[in-house]
Amino acid sequence: MPRSPIPAWHAEAYARRRPHLLKRARIVAAIRAWFLDRGFVEVETPALQVSPGLEPHLKAFPTTLEAPGGATSRLYLHTSPEFAMKKLLAAGEKRIFQMARVFRNGERSATHHPEFTMLEWYRAGEGYERLMEDCEGLVRAAAGAAGSSSLLWRGRAAGPAAPFERLTVAEAFRRHAGIDPFAFLPAPGRFDAEGFAKAARGIGVTVAADDGWDDVFFKVFLDRIEPKLGHPRPTLLADYPIHMAALSRPKADAPHLAERFELYIAGLELANAFGELTDASEQRRRFEADMKLKQRLYGTRYPIDEDFLSALAAMPEASGIALGLDRLVMLATGAETIEEVLWLPVAEEGT
Numbered sequence: 001m002p003r004s005p006i007p008a009w010h011a012e013a014y015a016r017r018r019p020h021l022l023k024r025a026r027i028v029a030a031i032r033a034w035f036l037d038r039g040f041v042e043v044e045t046p047a048l049q050v051s052p053g054l055e056p057h058l059k060a061f062p063t064t065l066e067a068p069g070g071a072t073s074r075l076y077l078h079t080s081p082e083f084a085m086k087k088l089l090a091a092g093e094k095r096i097f098q099m100a101r102v103f104r105n106g107e108r109s110a111t112h113h114p115e116f117t118m119l120e121w122y123r124a125g126e127g128y129e130r131l132m133e134d135c136e137g138l139v140r141a142a143a144g145a146a147g148s149s150s151l152l153w154r155g156r157a158a159g160p161a162a163p164f165e166r167l168t169v170a171e172a173f174r175r176h177a178g179i180d181p182f183a184f185l186p187a188p189g190r191f192d193a194e195g196f197a198k199a200a201r202g203i204g205v206t207v208a209a210d211d212g213w214d215d216v217f218f219k220v221f222l223d224r225i226e227p228k229l230g231h232p233r234p235t236l237l238a239d240y241p242i243h244m245a246a247l248s249r250p251k252a253d254a255p256h257l258a259e260r261f262e263l264y265i266a267g268l269e270l271a272n273a274f275g276e277l278t279d280a281s282e283q284r285r286r287f288e289a290d291m292k293l294k295q296r297l298y299g300t301r302y303p304i305d306e307d308f309l310s311a312l313a314a315m316p317e318a319s320g321i322a323l324g325l326d327r328l329v330m331l332a333t334g335a336e337t338i339e340e341v342l343w344l345p346v347a348e349e350g351t
Contacts, residue, residue, distance in 0.1 A: 008345050020333045020341045023146040027329055028099065030145035031119065034138055040095040040121065045084035047101060051305035052076035053083070054287050055246070056294040059105040060302065061114075076302065077103035080322055081120055082247070083308040086276070089124050089318055090311040097121035099325060110337045111268065114346050117325040128248075128259050128275040128319040132236050135263050135271060135321075136164050139234060139328070146332035153266035153331055156231040164263075167229075168239040177203055177224040181217055185241060188256065214244075230264035237262045247283065248274035263323070265331055273321035280313040 006013045032042065052060035061077040078084070081100040088096055102118045123130055143151060143160045150157040173179050184196035191213035200207045200220050207216055229235040238261035242250055245258035259275030277283055284304065291301040329341040339345040 008339070008347075017340050017342075020329070020335050021343055023333050024329045024341055024343075026145040027142045027332060028325075030141045031099070031138060031325075034141045035097045035121065038095070040097045041093060043085065043088055043093070043096045043098050045081050045088070045098065045100070047077050047103070048075045049078045049083065049305065050075065051083065051303050051308070052103075053079035054290050054294075054302060054304070055079070056290045056297065059107075059298075061103050061105050079104050080118060082320070082322065083305055085120060085122055085320070086315055086318075087308065087311040089122055090315040093122075094124045095122070111327060111330075113326065113338050113342065116338070116342075119323040119325045119328075120321065122276075122318050122320040124316045124318045126319055128261065128273055128321075131273045131319050131321045132164070132166070132261065135234075135236065135273075135323075136160075138323075139265070142328050142332050146329075148332045148334075151234070151265050151331040152334040153268045154336075156266040158231045158234050158266045158331075160234065162233045165233055165235040167235055167237050169237060169241070170239065172225050172229070172237060173220070176228045177205075177220050179203065179220065181220075182241070182256075184213065185256070188242070226264070226269070227267045229267060231266050234263060234265045237264060245277070245286070246272075246274065247277050247286075249277045249279070251275075259319075268327060268331065270327050270331070271321055271323035274319065276315070276318045276320050278312055278315050278317060280309045283312055284309055 008014065035042065048063070048065070058079045060079055063075055063077065065073045065075045080102055081098050085096060085098060098120050100118050100120060101115060103115050104112075105114060107114055121134070139151070139160045143149070150159055170180060170182055173181050179199050181196065184192040184199070186192060193211065193213040193216060196213055196216045197207045197211060200216050203224065205220050205223050207219060211219070229237060239251070239254070239257045240260045242256050242258050245260060248258045248260040251257045251259050261273050262269055263271035287304050291304070295301045326338050326341055329335070330338060333341060335341050
């Protein structure tokens with residue numbers, strides 16, 4: 001994104017951001033009160049981790065830990081507090097939340113920043129449908145703290161007062177693209193990428209000859225579906241294909257689907273939620289597949305946190321969600337870029 005010639009700490013630049021920042025402070029206070037009123041414990045976990053998170057397309061910041069005796073080891077700044085928070089669930093915590101600073105390298109745009117705030121919370125013994133209710137309550141609390149009756153993004157508005165729309169992935173594709181993506185998943189592990197690509201081209205979406213099934217899915221999604229989500233009211237988009245499960249478990253009554261949903265407001269993705277996978281063997285298999293893909297695409301991989309897999313085997317059934325706090329503040333204040341709602345953005349050389 002274009003860089004301002006004025007430093008972020010300069011009185012003129014800061015004065016422009018300050019109204020958003022004061023609302024940010026009120027939103028943070030309202031979020032904390034919302035959780036504490038519902039019996040959650042606020043936790044703090046280390047940013048330094050053996051494994052930063054194993055999503056194939058995220059790039060972490062590596063660092064070196066030096067022991068007093070001179071020995072060194074490689075650690076990473078986490079891309080999410082998920083692994084550490086799940087260890088606390090395994091230790092016996094039932095309801096926890098955290099507003100964590102997280103780090104993702106190579107990300108800087110109107111809605112991305114290399115260091116940002118992730119609001120993450122977990123409910124042991126409760127299903128992911130309960131997190132949908134949480135999203136409605138939290139978004140309304142944030143809007144109320146900011147004094148906003150509408151959540152705004154790029155000319156789109158969403159009213160948080162009305163019940164949120166609940167939509168499945170299949171419904172969203174059929175409604176906004178006229179395509180059923182599951183028609184091109186004939187069986188578990190079988191992907192009709194060619195048929196999917198043909199259908200995408202038929203509605204005018206550009207698809208490359210070597211695009212795989214997931215490539216086609218996301219091209220159609222970003223071009224035809226995402227801009228339509230979350231307005232005039234927020235959308236909870238659920239029931240992703242099981243191979244897009246990440247750290248979520250299969251649905252008990254539909255094992256080809258994952259217990260996963262995302263929250264969209266005014267066309268902007270805000271949160272990603274799971275009914276959490278607790279099968280350590282399956283999680284290891286997914287991690288290894290993800291790192292194989294990361295090696296193929298980017299020539300690198302991150303270590304698997306063996307301590308996390310040990311904790312996962314002892315973790316109770318739970319649901320969890322990660323929400324971009326800065327994006328929520330953007331929506332509640334009408335800010336156009338993420339840097340407008342940061343007290344001080346990460347400095348770049350020459351700024």
